[in-house]
Structure formats: structure tokens, C-alpha cells
Amino acid sequence: MYTTTTNNTMLFCDYYKQWITVYKEGAIRPVTMSKYNMAHQWLEKLIPNLTIGELDRFSYQKLLNDYAMSHERQTTMDFHHHLKCAILDAVDEGLILRDPTRKAIIKGKTPRKKKPKYLNQYELHKLLDNLDLKSEVNLDWLILLIAKTGMRFSEALALTPKDFDLSRQMLSVSKTWDYKNHTGFLPTKNKSSIRKIPLDWQTVMQFAELVKRLPEDEPIFVNGKIYNSTINSVLARHCKEVDIPIISIHGLRHTHASLLLFAGVSIASVARRLGHSNITTTQKTYLHIIQELESKDIDLIMRALSNLN
Known part of the structure; x- marks a missing residue:
């Protein structure tokens, strides 16, 4: 003291x-x-x-x-x-007599124009069609996987062939990769981030072929140092080539969640798939989409009620 x-x-x-x-x-x-x-x-x-x-x-x-x-x-x-x-x-501790943070006024510069956070379904199709999915691992495969699973960038980097349970069409997320300090594997963001993500059959078939000759316990997408800026540059190039909004790799996670919500998947299921610690996080992050869906729901409710006469 x-x-x-x-x-x-x-x-x-x-x-x-x-x-x-x-x-x-x-x-x-x-x-x-x-x-x-x-x-x-x-x-x-x-x-x-x-x-x-x-x-x-x-x-x-x-x-x-x-x-x-x-x-x-x-x-x-x-x-x-x-x-x-x-x-x-x-x-x-008595070092300061009164709380100087009381009634503090928070100011700040005018926010920059926000970049698009996610793509719509048509734009995502154009992006995925433009990927160069070679027989060997490249960063386009990483873009595909994040788009299909909604994983965080660090989670996707930490994946090893062992994490794919292809017979059950499941992908296990249990660790992350330290791409900032390059120290190797790290724990997940929180306990909720440890999860199994169901995969569609097409993704299963593609990755079964890709990972079958790779070492079981080594990261699939890490070959030396890898940076967030590198994958964002690759993604930006693809977006420009097909004339769609340029988003970040984290924007693919938002795209994945947005498409699921618009498809009618429950917030609880989306939260589990993303590894959010609670539904509130999902609701706050995707409030604009939820509000848009609620507007559509009101139209459906009114139509259903009018048919009761």
C-alpha cells in the first residue's frame, strides 16, 4: 500500500x-x-x-x-x-482526494468514413468464384475457410489437419496463432471460443484433399511469419478484380454472420458458431441487421394477423 x-x-x-x-x-x-x-x-x-x-x-x-x-x-x-x-x-489509497474522472466529457475527432464491414450474398459469391484454389495451400484457401466458418483470423491460422473431423463434418477450434508477436500457439479469446463448427459437405471435400498430405499437428496456413496486412492485401486485390466493396479479413467474419442472420438462423446459434461469450455480444455487433430483420418480421406478423379474419 x-x-x-x-x-x-x-x-x-x-x-x-x-x-x-x-x-x-x-x-x-x-x-x-x-x-x-x-x-x-x-x-x-x-x-x-x-x-x-x-x-x-x-x-x-x-x-x-x-x-x-x-x-x-x-x-x-x-x-x-x-x-x-x-x-x-x-x-x-488516499493519493488523490477526489475522483478526477467524475463527469468527464469525452470528445474526439470526426470519425472517418467507415469502410464496408461485410458483403452481401451476391458479392460473396463473386469473391469466392475469383479465388485461385490451387492443389497446394495458399492464402486464398484461408479466405475461403473464414468465409465459410466465420472464424477469427488468429483461430484460422492456428488450424492443423488434426482439427478437421471430416467424417463428422466438424472443425474444432481450440487455440489461436500469435501472428503479432510470432510466439506460436496461444489460448482462445475466451472459453466460449473453444467450439466445434459444422462444415458443409463441399468444404469438407475440398479440405479433405488439401490437408491429407500435411503434418497432423502443424498449422496449415503458417509458413514463416504471417501478417494481418498480408491477407488483407490479397483479399483487397480479389475485391477489386470483381468490383465489389473492399473489406478486411475480419469483414469476412461479419459477412458470414450476416448471411446466417438474413437466412433466419437464430442469434443463439450464430453466437455459438462465432464463439461469442454471450448473445449480447452478437446482438450489439449485428444490431443493424437484427433491426432490419425485425422490420421484415413486422410485415409478416401483420400479414398473418390479417389472414385470421
């Missing part, structure tokens, strides 16, 4: 770094840890000389405002959340 007399003169950026080390290191995923470290870097840039004792509502709001000048509102909100936990701990 820190003491007010000796530590309220400590630089806040130093306190925050120490707080990350004590409370977060080893307890959160590396990708989340990198966000906390990035927040610390911004503190060193924006308030390098501010002590804990000087952190009040005015100085905290100015920090958020300065950060917001070069970031969108949602990014500023995330920055605020990454700092708030540490600040509340400092309040509990």
Missing part, C-alpha cells in the same frame, strides 16, 4: 506504469496489455511532469481533450477506461 505523504508527489505516468505491472501483467491477454502500455506512452507524451497529487478534474479533462485532438471519440473513450481503474485505485 502506498502512503499519501511519500507518494502523492510521484509522477502520474510512473504510478500508472507501476500499476500496470502490479495489476495487469500476466493477468490479461498480450493484445490487451499492449493497449495499457500504449496508454502509458500517451501519458508520457501529454503529461510527463504531472504528479498524482496534481491530478484533479480540470487536469484530467485537459488530458482527455489533448488526447481527443488526434483520436476519434470511441478511441478517447477507451483511453479514459484504461486510465480510470488506476485512478480509482489511487483515490482508494
Whole structure:
């Protein structure tokens, strides 16, 4: 426990770094840890000389405002959340007299025009028809598999031939691949991400032929270092060639889920297939589609009720 007399003169950026080390290191995923470290870097840039004792509502709001000048509102909100936990701990320890984050106003730059997040069924057909599915493994096979399963990029990279249960038409997802730090296999995002995804017979036949001569326990799609930007470039090239919106590899996951929802698959089933920890995540992510489907449902309900006369 820190003491007010000796530590309220400590630089806040130093306190925050120490707080990350004590409370977060080893307890959160590396990708989340990198966000906390990035927040610390911004503190060193924006308030390098501010002590804990000087952190009040005015100085905290100015920090958020300065950060917001070069970031969108949602990014500023995330920055605020990454700092708030540490600040509340400092309040509990008596280093700060009052919560400076209370009633904080979140600002931000005007959001950039959003890229399309997913393709419609016609556009997806055009994309898949343009893939060059050779007899040997290439990144086009990875694009096909993510489009057909809705897997996360890191999950798809971690797949080995052993994960395919071709006789039962199932694909097991139980790990991810660290494509950012290149350390190999990692656990899944959460327990719900460990799942079995049913495959259509056509995909089963295609991958049965592709993986039959590959080592059982080695990643199918990893040959040296692989980057998110590489697969996005390949995907963008295909999108341009067939004149459809350019989406990211994660956009294929959104495309998969969207097509299932429009086909009438329940939210619960889509959530399980995607490996979401709860249905709420699926509802929030695909709210716009759900609202569109609800509008169609109202028309169906009215038609059904009018036929009762």
C-alpha cells in the first residue's frame, strides 16, 4: 500500500506504469496489455511532469481533450477506461482526494468514413468464384475457410489437419496463432471460443484433399511469419478484380454472420458458431441487421394477423 505523504508527489505516468505491472501483467491477454502500455506512452507524451497529487478534474479533462485532438471519440473513450481503474485505485489509497474522472466529457475527432464491414450474398459469391484454389495451400484457401466458418483470423491460422473431423463434418477450434508477436500457439479469446463448427459437405471435400498430405499437428496456413496486412492485401486485390466493396479479413467474419442472420438462423446459434461469450455480444455487433430483420418480421406478423379474419 502506498502512503499519501511519500507518494502523492510521484509522477502520474510512473504510478500508472507501476500499476500496470502490479495489476495487469500476466493477468490479461498480450493484445490487451499492449493497449495499457500504449496508454502509458500517451501519458508520457501529454503529461510527463504531472504528479498524482496534481491530478484533479480540470487536469484530467485537459488530458482527455489533448488526447481527443488526434483520436476519434470511441478511441478517447477507451483511453479514459484504461486510465480510470488506476485512478480509482489511487483515490482508494488516499493519493488523490477526489475522483478526477467524475463527469468527464469525452470528445474526439470526426470519425472517418467507415469502410464496408461485410458483403452481401451476391458479392460473396463473386469473391469466392475469383479465388485461385490451387492443389497446394495458399492464402486464398484461408479466405475461403473464414468465409465459410466465420472464424477469427488468429483461430484460422492456428488450424492443423488434426482439427478437421471430416467424417463428422466438424472443425474444432481450440487455440489461436500469435501472428503479432510470432510466439506460436496461444489460448482462445475466451472459453466460449473453444467450439466445434459444422462444415458443409463441399468444404469438407475440398479440405479433405488439401490437408491429407500435411503434418497432423502443424498449422496449415503458417509458413514463416504471417501478417494481418498480408491477407488483407490479397483479399483487397480479389475485391477489386470483381468490383465489389473492399473489406478486411475480419469483414469476412461479419459477412458470414450476416448471411446466417438474413437466412433466419437464430442469434443463439450464430453466437455459438462465432464463439461469442454471450448473445449480447452478437446482438450489439449485428444490431443493424437484427433491426432490419425485425422490420421484415413486422410485415409478416401483420400479414398473418390479417389472414385470421
